[in-house]
Amino acid sequence: MTKTDTAHTAAARAEAAPLLEARDLSVAFTQNGVTQTAVDRISFQIAPGETLALVGESGSGKSVSALSAVKLLPYPAASHPSGEILFKGENVLTADEKALRRIRGNEISMIFQEPMTSLNPLHTVERQVAEMLKIHRGMSDSAARARVLELLHQVGIREPEQRLQSYPHQLSGGQRQRVMIAMALANEPDLLIADEPTTALDVTVQAQILQLLKDLQRETGMAMLFITHDLGIVRKIADRVCVMTGGKIVETGPVAEIFDNPQHSYTRHLLAAEPKGAPPVSDTSRPVVVEAEDVKVWFPVKRGFLRRTVDHIKAVDGIDVTVREGQTLGIVGESGSGKTTLGLALLRMISSTGRIRFEGNEIQDRSWRDMRPLRRDMQVVFQDPFGSLSPRMSVADIVGEGLGVHFPGLSLDERDRKVAAALEEVGLDATTRFRYPHEFSGGQRQRISIARAMVLEPKFVMLDEPTSALDMSVQAQVVDLLRDLQKRHGLAYLFISHDLKVVRALANDVIVMRAGKVVEAGSADAVFDAPETEYTKALMAAAFRLETVDAGVVSE
Incomplete structure (x- = not known):
């Protein structure tokens, strides 16, 4: 045009x-x-x-x-x-209830931010999409089924016949969002309200969903209220x-x-409000904190009456990792690529094969009991700053819990002073430590999560999508905070994310994962500025230019 x-x-x-x-x-x-x-x-x-x-x-x-x-x-x-x-x-x-029933889901439809909580976990894809057609159009089962197949095909779900009887947990994040879009479009609404429909999606899937919405809008002529x-x-x-x-x-x-x-x-x-700045200068002379060789995490697929293993899901398949003091290794890739599984394996929180060393010491075969003294030096910050904080505990108890485990000799006053200092270090008012998580914003909750990790003075921190649930300006603040803490304490970071803009602002080196394997690895500058594989090029295009992604390169 x-x-x-x-x-x-x-x-x-x-x-x-x-x-x-x-x-x-x-x-x-x-x-x-x-x-x-x-x-x-x-x-x-x-x-x-x-x-x-x-x-x-x-x-x-x-x-x-x-x-x-x-x-x-x-x-x-x-x-x-x-x-x-x-x-x-x-x-x-x-309007009265009769008028609202006519409007809702028929003339005005909505797509919500988190499809996993919006879809009924007990109902199949076919039942949930067909319900809209039966309520508003009075379709028969056969007619509704045909229309559901048409909608699933229209929103780009491959082999829709095989997905009819799938439940939400059996679909990827992108597929679940496509099902939500199919439900919203079932009755050809005049107005579609999309409330943060791509926030929780990978950059490639995000680009696909945006292009899908534009194409559907062009085909149907619907208006759209897009919230983001x-x-x-x-x-x-x-x-x-x-x-x-x-x-x-x-x-x-x-x-x-x-x-x-x-x-x-x-x-x-x-x-x-976009993450800016650069990571610390790469320095290969810094001591290695975490090193791993040929890490594999295979989950058995069991079938039959005797539950025999017939195959394996290779979540992580032979990966080498090196993370140095004061440096950041970024792990990028789509959902299901094995990023978080690799991080949990390095922390010895799930079983794996291969060799894992922490500060030069073999930890691969250590028992849970033998790993306990190392836990204070190996910390993790999770993606969801609300779900990872107990709603029944005050912030002081949340941040101080680890101190009670790893520093049992501290008095209550000493522990409280350490908690207050940790909160101040991450930019929170220490006088708020007796409040509960629901009394804080998303960005503040993530700072609490970071304080909980930092109060133990760790040497290695796994950051699992720590900014994906945050506003852009809060993302920038958290990135600046993480960079400052790393410089101050010489922390080694394993930074897992699908947001490549954030990774670029933090990482010295990058590993690109797909289906459990490394498809490209190297310095952040080399991977971002001159990607070699088609998959990495598609990721970069989706992240930095929001272009349409070739479905043959990045598939659902």
Whole structure:
């Protein structure tokens, strides 16, 4: 499409009556007699066939605004002190249940951020997609089955006949998200609301999903409300953008205009909030902390009445690793490539074969009991900063738990001082240590996770997707924090991620994994600037240019 065609299309949309329009919308939540405003008098509209992006960090009011469009907030705790939302001229906020049933899933559909929690784990793919068709279209079983197959094929799931009877846990993250899209598109909605639909996906799958949404939009003419904190995605998919912070829309306009000439300070902050900087200078003279040779993790496949082993899933298949003091080794690849399994094997948290040495000492054959003295020197920070923190423990107890195990001689006061110092070091106010995880933001929870690891003064830290669940600006802050801690304490990092921008900001060396094997390895500069394999080139294209990925190179 030429610039002239684009201009004509935008002009036509501007003249058309809005499909969805929010006027002076406010959303408030009341709990224990206290009312807080989540959205404060915002207004926006979406024309037929248009994509509007709502952009902002966690807590800005994006998702609350979108859920209001189909009246899915937890009423009566939620209320609308002002405003209205008009869909085809009808006020959704005052619509009765019959009208809402007609709209939801039929004229307006939603794709949620985490497909694993949105899909029913007890129902097959066929049943979940067909349910939409039976409820809204009254289709028979045979007609619904045929339509489900058509939808699965349309969203790019290979061999859909074999996936009909699959359960969500049997699908990859990208496949589950494609099933969610199939459900959303089943009744050919006029408006699709996509709430962070690619946040948890690999860069290659993310590029495929974005291209799929654009293709489907072009074929069906549906409008789309796209919610994200990633401005790179906005540039790829949206026509117009509304920037939100603190429940308000602070800037709105065409995507090119917002990106090229942002007016509001918060918009400029978002555009600049990308992990920057460089890792420490590579130094091969630094002592080796972790070294591994020919590491294999094979999971047996057992079948038959006697449960005999008939094959193996080769999650990690003969990999060599070297991590030096004060240096970072990045492990990249798609979900299922074996990244986390390799990290857990190096920590001796799962069984493996091969040779693993920690500070020159063989640890491959050590028992769990013999490994215990080394645990304080080998720490891990997990991906989900909420799921990895006990909701029943205060932050002081969470961070200090390891001290009680590895430093039993510390008094309570000494332990408390160490906890406070660790929290201060990661940029948190030590006076908040008696609060619980739910009282902190996602970025703060991840800092707590880092403090829990650092309080033991480790020598080796495995960082398993530590920034993937965070906003862009918080990602940049956490990357700066990790780099600073590494420089201060000479830490050796194993950094596992599918976000190559973050890896580039942290890693000295990179290993690219696919299906349990290394497809490329070398210095970060060599791998990022001059990738040799087609697979690595596809990863780089998806991460840095958000191009369409060749399905023959990167497959589901």
